[in-house]
Amino acid sequence: MARNKTGIVELDEMLRGGFMDKDAVMIAGxxxxxxxxxxxxxxVNGATQFGEPGIYLTFEQLPDQIYRDAxxxxxxxxxxEAEDKLRIVCTSPDLLLEPDGEEQLLxxxxxxxxxxxxxxxxxxxxxxxxxxxxxxxxxxxxxxxxKTRGITPLxxxxxxxxxxxxxVTQAGMSFLIDCLITLKFVEIDSSMKKALVxxxxxxxxxxxxxxEYEITAHGLRVAAPFSGYEGIITGxxxxxLTQEVAGAWDNAFTKTKHKQ
Amino acid sequence: xxxxxxxRRIGVVPVPIFVAVIAILDVTLPTSVAASVAFNPLLVFxxxxxxxxxxxxxxxxxxxxxxxxxxxxxxxxxxxSGTLAWGFASMVAGWLLSPPGGPNVGVTISNSGALFAxxxxxxxxxxxxxxSSSRDSKRRKSKLLxxxxxxxxxxxxxxxxxxxxxxxxxxxxxxGSTLLRQVVVAAGMFLFGASSILxxxxxxxxxxxxxxxxxxxxxxxxxGFAAFYFGRTVGDPIAWTGRIATxxxxxxxxxxxxxxxxxxHGNLSGPQ
Numbered sequence: 001m002a003r004n005k006t007g008i009v010e011l012d013e014m015l016r017g018g019f020m021d022k023d024a025v026m027i028a029g030x031x032x033x034x035x036x037x038x039x040x041x042x043x044v045n046g047a048t049q050f051g052e053p054g055i056y057l058t059f060e061q062l063p064d065q066i067y068r069d070a071x072x073x074x075x076x077x078x079x080x081e082a083e084d085k086l087r088i089v090c091t092s093p094d095l096l097l098e099p100d101g102e103e104q105l106l107x108x109x110x111x112x113x114x115x116x117x118x119x120x121x122x123x124x125x126x127x128x129x130x131x132x133x134x135x136x137x138x139x140x141x142x143x144x145x146x147k148t149r150g151i152t153p154l155x156x157x158x159x160x161x162x163x164x165x166x167x168v169t170q171a172g173m174s175f176l177i178d179c180l181i182t183l184k185f186v187e188i189d190s191s192m193k194k195a196l197v198x199x200x201x202x203x204x205x206x207x208x209x210x211x212e213y214e215i216t217a218h219g220l221r222v223a224a225p226f227s228g229y230e231g232i233i234t235g236x237x238x239x240x241l242t243q244e245v246a247g248a249w250d251n252a253f254t255k256t257k258h259k260q
Numbered sequence: 261x262x263x264x265x266x267x268r269r270i271g272v273v274p275v276p277i278f279v280a281v282i283a284i285l286d287v288t289l290p291t292s293v294a295a296s297v298a299f300n301p302l303l304v305f306x307x308x309x310x311x312x313x314x315x316x317x318x319x320x321x322x323x324x325x326x327x328x329x330x331x332x333x334x335x336x337x338x339x340x341s342g343t344l345a346w347g348f349a350s351m352v353a354g355w356l357l358s359p360p361g362g363p364n365v366g367v368t369i370s371n372s373g374a375l376f377a378x379x380x381x382x383x384x385x386x387x388x389x390x391x392s393s394s395r396d397s398k399r400r401k402s403k404l405l406x407x408x409x410x411x412x413x414x415x416x417x418x419x420x421x422x423x424x425x426x427x428x429x430x431x432x433x434x435x436g437s438t439l440l441r442q443v444v445v446a447a448g449m450f451l452f453g454a455s456s457i458l459x460x461x462x463x464x465x466x467x468x469x470x471x472x473x474x475x476x477x478x479x480x481x482x483x484g485f486a487a488f489y490f491g492r493t494v495g496d497p498i499a500w501t502g503r504i505a506t507x508x509x510x511x512x513x514x515x516x517x518x519x520x521x522x523x524x525h526g527n528l529s530g531p532q
Contacts, residue, residue, distance in 0.1 A: 228330065241521070246326035248520040252470035253388060253462075254333045 004052075004117060004152045007045025008038075010222035014198055014207035019152055019179055023202065024143045026123075026173075028157040029183030033194060034215045035156045037073070038183070039119035040066075041219040042154055044075045047085035052116035055109060055151075057089045057096075059125035066090075073219050087113055093129045097138055102145045115151055122156035123173070140176050178202040183213075186232050195232055196222060268472055271512070275476065278483045278505045285498045286490045294492035299500065302358040308507060309354025316510035317347020321408070323517055329400050335387040337407050342380025343513070345411040346481075349373020350506075352419050360423060363494050367431040368422045371444045371488065373415050374481075378451035380411070381478065385458035436493065449485035452478055469519035473512050480509035 003018035012018050019025050027035045043054035058066065066088055070077045080086035087109050095101055109115075120142070127135050139155070146153040157173075159182075174180065180200040186193050196213045198206045209225040210232050226232055228243035239247065324340025327333070353370035357363060421427050430441040437445075456478035463471035487502020 228326070242323075242326055243330065245517065245520045246323055246330060248523040249323050249470060249517075250327040250331040250333055250336055252466065252468040252520070252523075253335045253339065253384075254331065 005045070005050055006038075006042050007049050008041060008220055008222060010211070011196075011220075014211065014222070015179075015201065016205050016207075019154075020202070020204055022147045022150060022152055023178035024147065024176060025152065025154040025179045025181070026157055026177040027154060027181050027183065028159045030159060030185065033183035033185065034213075034220055035158070035183060036060075036069075036121055037215055038181075038220050039121055039154055039156055040070055040075065040077075041073070043086060043117060043119055044070070044077070044080065046117045047080050047083075053085045053087075053113045054117040054119070055087045055089060055106065055113065055115050056119050056121065057091070057106070058121045059091065059093045060121055061090070063088050063090050073217065075219075084113060087115075093125045096142065097126065097129055102142055106145075110149055110151070117152045117154065118146055120153060120155045122158055124158045136173055136176065139173055143176060174200070184233075186226075186237055188226070188229065188232075188237050195226060197233070264469060268469075271473065271476055271515075274505070274508055275479050275483065278480065278501060279486075281501050282483065282487055282490060282498055285501065289492070289497060291492045294496035294498070297497060298493050298495040300357070300495035305357060305503075306351075306354040308503070309350045312507040312510040313354075314347040314351035316514050317343045317350075319517055320513050321347070323520065325404060325408070328404055332400055335384050337404065338380045338384035338387060341407040341411045342377045342384060344408055345373060345380060345415060346377035348412055348415050349377065352415065356419070356423070357494070363433050364429055364431045365422045367437075367441065367494065368427050368429075369415070369419055371430055371441055371448065372418055372427075374485065375444050375448040375451070376411070376414065376418075378448045378455065381455035382451045382458075385455040388458070388462055431494070433494075442489065445485055445488045449482055449489060452482040452485055456482055468523075470516045470523065473516035473519055477509040477512035477516065480505045480512060484509065 002021035003012075003015075004021055004023075005012050005018035006015070027038055029035050040056065043056055046052035046054050056066070061069075067077050077086060077088060081088065089105065089109065091105060096105055098104070123135070123139060126138055130138050143153050143155070155177075177200070179198070179202065182197050182199050184195045184197075186195045194213050194215075195210045197210045198208070211225050212223040214221050214223065226237070228240050229237045230240050231237050321340045321344040324336050324343065328337045328340060349369055350373070353366045353373065355361075356369060357366035361369075418427070428440050429438050430444070431437055456475050459471055459478060460475040462468075463475055484502040484506035487498050487505065491499040491502065493499070
């Protein structure tokens with residue numbers, strides 16, 4: 001089965017090799033969790049490591065901002081564009097939502113570039129331009145347009161941080177998505193950490209564990225699972241009983257020496 | 261509700277009682293009588309060793325394992341390794357007191373294993389004096405595997421050599437302990453006792469129930485060693501007094517774990 005590697009080694013391991021080819025992928029998370037960084041890294045790695053050109057469709061930022069932010073991670077997007085490995089398309093959602101808008105906006109670029117992957121940043125912007133209830137229909141239309149052209153679409157969704165931040169279903173779109181990755185802030189031991197989990201991956205096994213990740217100078221790096229903690233998803237993580245006992249055991253034998 | 265201080269005072273009581281019983285028996289029990297009343301139900305002994313020493317040691321070693329992996333304290337790593345070594349040696353010795361082993365094999369493994377474990381305990385107790393923890397969390401698993409695996413591996417090799425008759429003699433049936441056994445037991449007794457004193461000293465700083473119960477567990481094990489030293493033959497009343505003391509030590513180490521459970525929930529009642 002063809003896989004679409006992200007190029008982030010640990011994430012590809014979690015995905016058992018990468019996204020399934022032409023699957024609709026959604027990255028959901030609150031502001032600042034690194035959704036855009038993950039989307040850009042997916043495109044840059046596709047272009048530089050796997051020979052798969054990509055399109056970054058944004059309703060949010062101007063190209064100069066994107067180039068600047070990418071440079072901070074060592075990604076030269078201008079160079080990739082010059083080499084026909086990447087296109088940054090900055091537009092307004094209403095243009096895409098016009099009848100045949102996707103063909104008018106992307107058709108020519110797709111013919112030229114023959115992209116294999118595309119990031120839509122973000123679906124929330126479409127929500128502002130369509131009547132309530134039509135977002136699913138419009139999203140379906142766009143995703144199918146891309147899939148039928150051999151493109152693996154990765155859509156970004158900004159979810160509210162909180163108990164129901166995983167409820168992407170609140171927009172009723174989960175059935176349109178083949179693979180759902182959620183990014184989330186969690187407070188553990190009085191410090192803010194970031195957690196990543198693959199909530200769903202249609203037709204494939206995947207790592208079900210919550211993994212810590214960091215945004216480094218080179219992009220997103222996935223670390224070890226949050227072992228010994230419970231309740232991370234609900235936003236109130238606490239250590240399991242065994243970990244609590246182990247902590248008390250450690251304190252008894254090691255805290256004492258600090259007093260001396 | 262009984263206060264934790266009262267519980268601890270009660271918890272100490274067995275220590276002088278066992279010491280007094282062993283002292284009285286040592287003075288009053290003639291060797292011929294000791295041999296005639298020796299009681300060696302091998303299966304019962306093996307089961308007791310397995311449940312009360314190996315079983316309890318596995319619990320302590322497991323909590324120490326989890327604790328070391330998250331905190332990286334070398335004190336905990338050494339303590340867990342020592343406890344595992346002690347429990348493993350006790351269990352193997354229990355089952356090998358009967359064929360294909362025998363009294364010498366069982367005694368060799370039990371006493372050598374206990375001395376080996378006491379080295380970990382004294383290292384653990386002295387490590388509490390210095391800030392010694394592994395900050396490199398990635399290497400903790402390999403260190404843990406090395407320590408726990410090394411402890412069990414060493415005892416497995418020792419067992420093999422003892423069964424093959426390749427170890428020095430510790431016990432001659434009908435004659436008694438060899439000088440080597442007396443030296444090994446005395447060294448183990450000294451190290452267990454010293455570890456117990458070092459941990460109880462820490463207890464006076466922190467008043468931690470965990471340290472209290474664990475220190476007394478080590479003290480009871482030390483008394484068990486003393487019984488090995490003073491016992492006339494395998495299974496005599498002095499030996500059983502020592503065995504009961506070590507079994508109680510195993511139970512006390514579980515109470516130390518229970519204190520950790522209570523402590524982790526901020527509940528200061530019970531055997532804190």
